Amino acid sequence: MDSNTDVDDVLKSLGTWGKYQTFQLALSTIGIWPSAFQLLSIVFTGYRPDFECDTDQIDSTNITNIVTSNISFEVRQCDVTLFRNSTNSTTVSKHACKGYLYSIPKDRSFVTEWDLVCDRSALAEFSQTLAMIGQAIGATVCTSLADRFGRKTITVSSHLCILTLGIAIAFSPNYTVFAILRFFIGIFQQGIGMAGAILNLEIIPMENRYIVEILGQLTWTTGVALVTAFGYFLRDYSWRYTHIAISLFSCYSIIQYWIQEESIRWLIINNKLKEAERIVRKAARWNNVKYDDVIKRLEILKEKKKSLATKETLTEKEEITRMININADDTMPQKACLDMESQTSDVEYLNVTHIFREKIILFNSLILWFAWVTDSLTYYGLTLTSTSLAGDRFVNYLITALVEYPAVFIEFFILNRYLFDCLHGFFSVTDGNSSLITSSRVFTFLGKMTITGAFSTIFLYTPELYPTNLRNVGLGLSSAISRLGGMVAPFAGILAMYISWGPGAAFGIMCVIVSLLCLYLPETRGFELPQTIEELKQWYRQHSGKKRKDVAVNYRDKESVAK
Structure with missing residues (x-):
């Protein structure tokens, strides 16, 4: 070798x-x-369980000493509030919690062990x-x-x-x-x-x-x-x-x-x-397998490739000869030879700066990056908040995992994933209504399944939208940028505490936007991938945006002819 x-x-x-x-x-x-x-x-x-303020550890040693006939108190999650008994129930004072009572033993979660709740919940x-x-x-x-x-x-x-x-x-x-x-x-x-x-x-x-x-x-x-x-x-x-x-x-x-x-x-x-x-x-x-047999086969394949390359070279020479016979100008074939030599010898070395220097690549990259951020945000947002859904947290999380299996076999463009996420956002508003709670869980699971399909697809689609010497960089940069969505995803639970429908609405709106923006990206099915930036530009001009419809028709025609 x-x-x-x-x-x-x-x-x-x-x-x-x-x-x-x-x-x-x-x-x-x-x-x-x-x-x-x-x-x-x-x-x-x-895991963040249900909790309430531990009244034995508030600022006042014994709250009952404060309470009089016209003052009452209310124990909340993050404080104990004293009210003066009157028509307007005037607040007298608030006492911050120094400790909390949880629905599970304190050592079951690092959230409960270090009291990462209330003003420390974001930690x-x-x-x-x-x-x-x-x-x-x-x-x-x-x-x-x-x-x-x-x-x-x-x-x-x-x-x-x-x-x-x-x-x-x-x-x-x-x-x-x-x-x-x-x-x-x-x-x-x-x-x-x-x-x-x-x-x-x-x-x-x-x-x-x-x-x-x-x-x-x-x-x-x-x-x-x-x-x-x-x-x-x-x-x-x-x-x-x-x-x-x-x-x-x-x-x-x-x-x-x-x-x-x-x-x-x-x-x-x-x-x-x-x-x-x-x-x-x-x-x-x-x-x-015998090692010698492997080497022999490599030599045979190498000879075949040399023979094929020789035939291609001869074909090129024949074409040049033809041009000489057709055109009396000696400079024409010489120029053709020089052009062919420059095309075969020049190597296009690309780096990350080319993504920002080429307008078409940058425009399409921005769409891809937004799609990556959306997929990351939605995927991890639905996963990390699954244990806060109504019902058993272990069952809910397991289902959100299992629904990923069919997503592996279902193409992203078949499903309107944003529909499920929007519906999840709507049904999350409800509390107590059993039918709507069930609907919330169902659409959450469907949303998780379809966003998994989108995430899997974009790993394959992204490298196809960059020239050969820029594909690895394009994929790595897209993956890095997608972590912005992952960084925000953990806070979906906190948002839900204040606006129950907030996370689902955010996921749904972003997915709708991505679905519309992706219409401007070129279709890669049935086409050779571009090698250079110039080929990429030409490819984008022919196959992106509204021209994708014509491309799909032409591709179907090719398939029917092949059959």
């Missing part, structure tokens, strides 16, 4: 779904579970926001580190950090330490997610990579659902035990370095040929 070896040919020669690829793919894919556990366990470890949500900020940093930094030091190195290192930080959180002495550790959890959670996703994609040949994306989504959904098991079976113990349990799942990261292999593609590109050969030999042994 050499640095020019086609890795897809190597993978096909080894057998696309051999024992080696299956084991490596499973090992890396299961790493998605710790990501889900650490990010979403806060639904149970940070609980802020800890999740810090995790999302960490994710934004991790999404941009860890992808670059994975390109520099290898996918395996970043994946395993991040997994070890998740194990260490997860256990450390369980021993947090106070909220400040807890919040800081949550921030770093977010960074390394993206280290597992991003580097692991790249590693998975590079294990399988190009034409089968869509299966890897589906497996990743299914694994994530399973991880989200498994959080319910940890929360339910450890509900009678301190939240710290729950955090230890979900973190110990990552113990296999201690030996992961010795059983997880590096991406063959990354090794070959970085000229680490001896290591690449070692892995190929190991894969051949696992797949019951």
